Amino acid sequence: MASILGPSLSIVTSYAFRNETTLVAHSPVWISCARPGNRNHFQLKSSNGLPLNALSSNDGLAASSLAMADSKSQSLEGSFPLSDSELTGPNLTITVVGASGDLAKKKIFPALFALYYEDWLPENFLVFGFARTKMTNDELRIMISKTLTCRIDKRENCEDKMDKFLKRCFYHYGQYNSEEHFSELDSKLREKEGGKLSNRLYYLSIPPNIFVDVVRCASLKASSKDGWTRVIVEKPFGRDSESSSELTKCLKQYLTEDQIFRIDHYLGKELVENLSVLRFSNLVFEPLWSRNYIRNVQIIFSEDFGTEGRGGYFDNYGIIRDIMQNHLLQILALFAMETPVSLAAEDIRNEKVKVLRSMRPLQLENVVVGQYKGHSKGGKSYPGYTDDPTVPKGSLTPTFAAAALFIDNARWDGVPFLMKAGKALHTKRAEIRVQFRHVPGNLYKRNFGTDLDKATNELVLRVQPDEAIYLKINNKVPGLGMRLDRSDLNLLFRSRYPREIPDAYERLLLDAIEGERRLFIRSDELDAAWALFTPLLKEIENKKIAPELYPYGSRGPVGAHYLAARHNVRWGDLGNEDS
Numbered sequence: 197m198a199s200i201l202g203p204s205l206s207i208v209t210s211y212a213f214r215n216e217t218t219l220v221a222h223s224p225v226w227i228s229c230a231r232p233g234n235r236n237h238f239q240l241k242s243s244n245g246l247p248l249n250a251l252s253s254n255d256g257l258a259a260s261s262l263a264m265a266d267s268k269s270q271s272l273e274g275s276f277p278l279s280d281s282e283l284t285g286p287n288l289t290i291t292v293v294g295a296s297g298d299l300a301k302k303k304i305f306p307a308l309f310a311l312y313y314e315d316w317l318p319e320n321f322l323v324f325g326f327a328r329t330k331m332t333n334d335e336l337r338i339m340i341s342k343t344l345t346c347r348i349d350k351r352e353n354c355e356d357k358m359d360k361f362l363k364r365c366f367y368h369y370g371q372y373n374s375e376e377h378f379s380e381l382d383s384k385l386r387e388k389e390g391g392k393l394s395n396r397l398y399y400l401s402i403p404p405n406i407f408v409d410v411v412r413c414a415s416l417k418a419s420s421k422d423g424w425t426r427v428i429v430e431k432p433f434g435r436d437s438e439s440s441s442e443l444t445k446c447l448k449q450y451l452t453e454d455q456i457f458r459i460d461h462y463l464g465k466e467l468v469e470n471l472s473v474l475r476f477s478n479l480v481f482e483p484l485w486s487r488n489y490i491r492n493v494q495i496i497f498s499e500d501f502g503t504e505g506r507g508g509y510f511d512n513y514g515i516i517r518d519i520m521q522n523h524l525l526q527i528l529a530l531f532a533m534e535t536p537v538s539l540a541a542e543d544i545r546n547e548k549v550k551v552l553r554s555m556r557p558l559q560l561e562n563v564v565v566g567q568y569k570g571h572s573k574g575g576k577s578y579p580g581y582t583d584d585p586t587v588p589k590g591s592l593t594p595t596f597a598a599a600a601l602f603i604d605n606a607r608w609d610g611v612p613f614l615m616k617a618g619k620a621l622h623t624k625r626a627e628i629r630v631q632f633r634h635v636p637g638n639l640y641k642r643n644f645g646t647d648l649d650k651a652t653n654e655l656v657l658r659v660q661p662d663e664a665i666y667l668k669i670n671n672k673v674p675g676l677g678m679r680l681d682r683s684d685l686n687l688l689f690r691s692r693y694p695r696e697i698p699d700a701y702e703r704l705l706l707d708a709i710e711g712e713r714r715l716f717i718r719s720d721e722l723d724a725a726w727a728l729f730t731p732l733l734k735e736i737e738n739k740k741i742a743p744e745l746y747p748y749g750s751r752g753p754v755g756a757h758y759l760a761a762r763h764n765v766r767w768g769d770l771g772n773e774d775s
């Protein structure tokens with residue numbers, strides 16, 4: 197039997213190395229739990245500097261109890277009810293609260309399976325579904341297997357792995373506000389954990405009005421006694437500053453900040469992760485990253501479908517809360533932050549908060565809101581937003597918004613950051629566009645005609661679909677004479693990296709398991725984000741600003757063009773489809 201992880205610590209080499217086998221063991225000595233196979237990364241330290249699945253100093257458990265639990269677990273080896281006799285390390289149970297719901301089926305279970313398939317999960321993991329719907333373990337397994345459409349589908353041994361995964365999935369039904377039902381869940385978890393050191397991760401995949409009930413019941417009745425307990429909280433984190441701080445206050449009655457993992461799945465997207473790598477590990481970009489060279493930055497999100505099926509939820513939030521205040525603002529903060537002291541979560545989050553706190557209050561005149569209306573095209577008709585039966589008639593909720601934001605600090609003074617987010621537009625896309633300044637005294641300006649904007653360099657990070665980073669440059673068309681052409685230096689991920697890109701939820705789940713908080717939102721970041729958007733949202737709502745209507749499947753309201761033009765900007769996504 198391999199030895200188990202003791203309370204010794206090893207220090208992280210790098211976040212990116214979590215599946216590599218290079219160890220940098222520091223005192224006290226690393227106790228190896230080496231065993232053959234892919235799971236070597238589970239002997240490695242996580243990116244928070246602790247052994248994977250160990251407790252962080254913030255998880256509320258003294259090292260002595262970890263040691264005690266570990267020695268206890270040695271004597272109970274084999275009591276975990278899986279056939280694998282080589283089990284090592286602490287147990288991990290992941291309880292998906294709201295297991296019957298859309299997000300659980302669509303994203304969470306598939307992500308867990310993908311992690312399992314690729315050997316990222318610890319040996320002793322279990323998945324529990326919890327919801328009010330009555331289901332047996334087998335029914336949950338059928339539900340999971342039916343909806344497990346994930347990137348792994350076509351891979352070798354997928355079915356075999358799936359069977360093994362499903363054997364680790366269990367269900368417990370109960371009410372979200374019943375301490376008794378969470379006590380029952382706790383009994384089931386303890387039975388499965390077999391007395392070993394156990395860590396527990398809860399994923400709140402439920403509507404926000406029941407977050408606090410669940411956290412109260414889980415924390416009082418079903419938290420880990422000897423390991424860590426962490427809770428992933430899904431958005432929305434409130435609707436404005438007041439409700440958000442109330443939510444934080446309530447959660448903090450039962451959890452410490454370090455136990456709360458506020459998820460913003462855009463931070464888990466490959467290209468968003470890559471933003472800092474591009475900037476801080478290439479000499480060529482960072483010197484350009486300021487008002488001196490950058491004319492404007494555009495952060496664009498569009499979906500080619502409406503709120504179909506989620507109109508009830510959406511109408512209470514609207515596109516500004518649904519996409520801008522979180523996903524796009526997070527990207528902006530990462531894009532604009534100063535170089536952090538290190539890659540440690542707190543260093544990065546400190547820099548992001550500074551950006552958010554330096555932002556100029558949003559003015560209504562710098563914002564355009566829109567709502568899609570029904571449209572017929574090619575003999576097919578597409579419903580308007582208010583045609584959705586779950587949306588109140590006459591709703592003014594915006595399904596589109598564009599905004600010009602400014603960061604009043606030395607680096608970004610005067611540079612417009614334009615955001616655009618919309619549903620039911622002509623395409624599905626998310627991208628970051630950086631438009632550089634004109635070349636001063638450009639020797640070739642005669643070759644560009646009068647429109648110098650067309651000749652400026654533009655760096656595009658296409659977050660989705662078809663991830664890519666490309667830089668628009670001017671180039672001489674080969675041949676005699678002097679004709680210039682706008683070309684792309686193009687890093688198309690699917691050509692360069694044939695492996696499929698993991699879903700954002702995979703990365704974020706793994707990070708939460710590892711205790712890596714870098715990609716989760718800290719409460720002061722959240723406060724700063726709401727402080728920026730709350731006055732604007734209140735003004736839009738109090739003044740009952742009517743959204744500009746745009747046809748389903750169009751490029752959005754024309755007001756967005758006027759807004760950009762007022763700031764001397766042209767939206768970069770409005771050229772041809774591939775631009």
Ligand SMILES: NC(=O)C1=CN([C@@H]2O[C@H](COP(=O)(O)OP(=O)(O)OC[C@H]3O[C@@H](n4cnc5c(N)ncnc54)[C@H](OP(=O)(O)O)[C@@H]3O)[C@@H](O)[C@H]2O)C=CC1
Pocket residue numbers: 294295296297298299300327328329372400401402403404406430431432
């Ligand atoms: N779906 C998505 O694409 C995304 C969702 N989110 C967020 O994730 C969370 C879950 O989303 P999603 O799965 O779509 O949500 P659902 O509406 O599907 O709800 C999840 C589960 O919660 C229970 N539930 C639903 N409504 C209530 C209610 N009023 N009171 C008590 N329980 C209820 C139901 O389970 P049961 O009846 O069995 O108890 C349901 O299966 C939400 O916070 C959402 O905002 C975030 C990003 C995207």
Ligand SMILES: O=C1O[C@H](COP(=O)(O)O)[C@@H](O)[C@H](O)[C@H]1O
Pocket residue numbers: 461499518519626
């Ligand atoms: O958070 C949300 O994101 C989805 C879009 O996510 P993506 O990963 O598919 O781009 C959006 O549809 C939804 O309205 C919003 O709540």
